Amino acid sequence: METNTEKQEYTITVYTENQVGLLNRIAIIFSRRKINIGSLNTSPSEIDGIHRFTIVVMESRDVVTKIVRQIEKQVEVLKAYFNTNDEIVWQELALYKVLSEEITEKVKVERLLREYGARAVAIRKDFIVFETTGHREETNKLMKALEPYGLVEFVRSARVAIIKESSGFHEKLKDFEKKQPSEEVIENEYLGKREAVFTM
């Protein structure tokens, strides 16, 4: 069983109002504890006016629990979840810019791109831009493989993730709009497991 103080990758999903400055309020929660954000994605969710943040950090469960509660405490945050990698399906998108002459001259490169499932998204006389999606290791591998063949530029997006167990946010939002206290607070998952988790 994982211990609560062992660091691992956690993906934090936050549903928020669309409000100027909220990104900063959320970022402060990490920076004041000197926690580095591994990756951050923010974009409108499937619901009008509601934004979804996906934040990846390398931290212990103990710390992530506290952070998520602090995030959820922010006035404009509706709900925050945290998940380990086996609880989510996630992807990152990567773009690779390669010189056209390298590609056209060397058959090996073409094979490489096919092998990694890359798609060409822009083809020009001087360069070609390829795209792959996948986990960090996969996009990294192609980057390494392309390096000898004149990889000019590389960029990767933040992680986006779907929580396997989640049934979306539409129903939850209806609850939020009711004028009642919410059931929506993180469960006290450490109940009765005090010695195992209490360290300082």
Place this chain on the structure above:
Amino acid sequence: MATKKLTGAQAVLEACIAEGAETIFGYPGGAIMPIYDALYDYNDKLKHILVRHEQGGIHAGQGYARTSGKAGVVFATSGPGATNLVTGLADAMIDSTPLVCITGQVFAHLLGTDAFQETDIINITMPVTKWNYQVTDATEIPGILAKAFYLARSGRPGPVLIDITKNAQIQSFDYEGYTPCNHIRSYRPKPVIRKNFIDEAVALINNAKKPLVIFGQGVILGKAEKEFKKFIEKSGMPAAWTILGLSALATDHPQNVGMLGMHGNYGPNVLTNECDVLIAVGMRFDDRVTGRLDKYAKQAKVIHLDIDPSEIDKNVKAHVGVWGDCKETLPLLTLGIQEKDRSEWLKVFADYTQQEYDQCIKEEIYPSTDEMTMGEVIRIVNETTSGNAVVVTDVGQHQMVACRYAKFNETRSNVTSGGLGTMGFALPAAIGAKFGALDRTVIAVIGDGGIQMTIQELGTIMQTGVDVKIMILNNQFLGMVRQWQQLFNDKRYSFVDIQSPDYVMVAKAYGIEGSKVEHRKDLETAIQTMLAHKGSYLLEVMVGKENNVFPMVPQGCSVSEIRLK
């Protein structure tokens, strides 16, 4: 619905009136001039207190909020006016004080151009506000201010800052009246109370042989003093307080076993590590309360009642976390718990109290030396006021002594800067405390260091004629730091030797009566004179230079390692 034209500035003041914020502390300046211009016509409905520094203004707002139970309202201009609020915001944030601060801002079209007195106060204050918002259009004002007051007061209270650009203050718009806010969909002021946690807590308490209740300001903020008293009385549990919980339970209540933490009482500290069930009510396990965490109450089952779910398990893991407003959760617990006689357990506390009295308290409040002590000053204040005054303290040795020894009969009588430890808090906070409780005597107990940080607020007292009794306990040192330097830095007194002006003369210059006491024989009369005086009065008491506050839990030690000397 009939509409009328109002300016943004007028809408701000209408909101203050609608929210019952009749007293405002503030300081004008360029970017907030339209609001001050409007204020000129609202003199009959709103009382504006002109302070001498914005920090004084916000601390006064805090004092007002603490004694009145309402949100304090503070006005300041942009730039330096706004940045001068930061210390007070941080103080109010950590001590959960409801405040609505309105700052002026440069015209919206100048935002981001480094305009005169422009500062990004929204981003500066983000970590020290519960919520903040910049208004650039007057039509937003009624809704945003309604939200501001609602957020400041509801749930776990805190400071809110609204920054209003000058154009929005000037702009006229169709005003459709003021509608208070009572719901924000993304905001959960209180978590839902779960019956299973109540049941688990009740079972733990009923099976407990040695339960200890520790309470904080949550009891006061939740206006749950009566509910709390019933709760502890029903099963006879001893109750100890944090510095901000002080006065929620009368000092002479037989189950009040004293103060927790670094300079708290002997019994509650030692017995925290002997109780079998620890029931924390509206407190957040600050490190000054817990001492070394890995040796804190390890033997006990912990029940934690808090309105803020992020406090549960933050510092001390709770076996049962009872989320909710203690005004609602305490009666549910009281209903379930059995009546018990715990006089034997209370006797253990009494024994510790006796030991502490013999070795520590007696000498502090009835000193055998020639030098006066802070403790004896507070004892005489108690005897003179019978514990009915509001005591506002600054930060340092005098604060610890005052909180340890001051007697309180009613709630909202102790005003102090707990979490942030802001020196300079007491004088302005006392002014605000008096405006928040005009029928009560307000005594500010301040050290010779703290008074010099905000001494300019004597001007506010002069101009408003507010009645505040100022008691400076002068040990000619920055005493708390000196105490640590003595105990932990081999008496290397590095920059703690602070000189004072002639405070009585300073007070006189501000038209405030005052006197100085250097000998014990004059002390009692001087305190009586101060309290009998009509209007503000400054009393300087020269106390022993190198007295220390004991007991003490040294930093990094467990609460059970508390030292009596």
